Amino acid sequence: QVQLVESGGGLVQAGGSLRLSCAASGRIFSAYAMGWFRQAPGKEREFVAAISRSGGSTYYSDSVKGRFTISRDNAKNTVYLQMNSLKPEDTAVYYCAAKYWEPTIREYEYDYWGQGTQVTVSS
16 A cells, blocks of 8 residues: 655645645555646546656656656655646646556556645636
């Protein structure tokens, strides 16, 4: 089992920044690729970013590429999502997820999920 707890969400004005954190406990964190997903009201959950076990490879959706950065600290069992130049359309509940071994953009391949943290971007 891997337990994931997100933090860092909140209310921010358009153009602002937030950094989300996801703390993991349980099994060996460095054995898991990590991903961030989000779900806006009335919409399906969508892929945002993913990172490999070592942190050497990262993947982004087109909607956040160049604005968001995913990173991880395996010594702290934590993955981060730095969000810059936020837009109202980034408003959503953000979830982190863990997938054993290789990263993927496919939601259904992730093994463990956090409870989510709300991000609201005002115009």
